[in-house]
Amino acid sequence: MEQNEQETNEKTQPHLTLLKGRNEKHLEQLINDGIKVDAFVMDPPYCSGGSTTAARCKGMIKYIKSLKRHINLVEFGDEMDQLSYGASLFNLLLKFEELLKPPGYVFIFSDWRQIAVNSIALQMSSIRFRGVIPWNKKNCRPNKGVFKNQCEFVIWGTLDGTSDRYADGYIEQSPAQMKDRYHATEKPVELLEHLLRILPDGARTVCDPFMGGGSTGEACARLGLSFIGIEKNETYFNTCKERLEPLFANCQGVLNEKNNN
Numbered sequence: 001m002e003q004n005e006q007e008t009n010e011k012t013q014p015h016l017t018l019l020k021g022r023n024e025k026h027l028e029q030l031i032n033d034g035i036k037v038d039a040f041v042m043d044p045p046y047c048s049g050g051s052t053t054a055a056r057c058k059g060m061i062k063y064i065k066s067l068k069r070h071i072n073l074v075e076f077g078d079e080m081d082q083l084s085y086g087a088s089l090f091n092l093l094l095k096f097e098e099l100l101k102p103p104g105y106v107f108i109f110s111d112w113r114q115i116a117v118n119s120i121a122l123q124m125s126s127i128r129f130r131g132v133i134p135w136n137k138k139n140c141r142p143n144k145g146v147f148k149n150q151c152e153f154v155i156w157g158t159l160d161g162t163s164d165r166y167a168d169g170y171i172e173q174s175p176a177q178m179k180d181r182y183h184a185t186e187k188p189v190e191l192l193e194h195l196l197r198i199l200p201d202g203a204r205t206v207c208d209p210f211m212g213g214g215s216t217g218e219a220c221a222r223l224g225l226s227f228i229g230i231e232k233n234e235t236y237f238n239t240c241k242e243r244l245e246p247l248f249a250n251c252q253g254v255l256n257e258k259n260n261n
Contacts, residue, residue: 012204012224014220014221014227015205016226016227019229020232020234021230023092027099031095031099035099038101038204039199039203041195041208042106042107042208044085094125097159103162106158108154108155108156109155110154111153118155119155132156133169134171135153135173136171138172163203165200192215192218204225204226206220206226208227221244
């Protein structure tokens with residue numbers, strides 16, 4: 001009896017798996033390994049910054065110097081046009097279809113310029129496009145003659161069906177101050193928790209194929225969910241290890257690290 005209780009307890013412990021390298025390769029390996037996940041949360045590069053690479057780099061330098069910990073200039077991969085971005089996203093969604101366990105939630109962060117391409121890519125896949133959740137960031141710089149861009153959006157869908165839980169479809173949450181962030185475009189952990197609370201009872205695993213600073217992983221640790229994070233940039237990957245391993249160790253999770261460059 002004691003052994004059965006111990007086995008059951010081990011199965012419910014949240015696991016942390018950190019994968020360094022290109023997300024498409026790791027997703028293919030997860031498919032080959034027969035892994036199933038309950039949700040994907042992703043904040044891909046919006047590909048909507050400056051009109052030139054030089055313009056984007058200026059912004060990157062400005063934000064990175066303000067981060068919680070100084071990080072040398074790194075590549076965000078924010079130079080694709082919308083057609084290239086849409087094709088790349090669609091190919092990822094095809095892999096999500098094979099990895100998701102019904103109902104299988106997908107959450108894609110987007111700014112206003114990428115709403116169309118994100119929703120079209122989702123509808124081209126077998127994942128059902130279910131809506132757009134506005135995230136009101138509250139604080140936003142005013143621009144004369146135009147409306148504030150104070151919202152980002154979450155494009156979401158499910159593979160098959162939905163859970164039986166309720167959740168607000170509008171979120172007000174201030175972003176973390178830059179000095180408290182691990183990544184320039186980091187999303188608040190409380191916002192990610194709000195999204196993940198709609199997962200059905202029995203949900204176990206969440207994957208973030210653009211792990212960045214690891215805030216999705218922290219939200220999973222708080223909610224007792226296992227987390228698979230993929231990040232190609234070594235600096236951010238190491239930052240996530242330092243941030244997340246203690247959180248999951250406290251949950252008595254099993255720590256796994258793999259490389260696939």
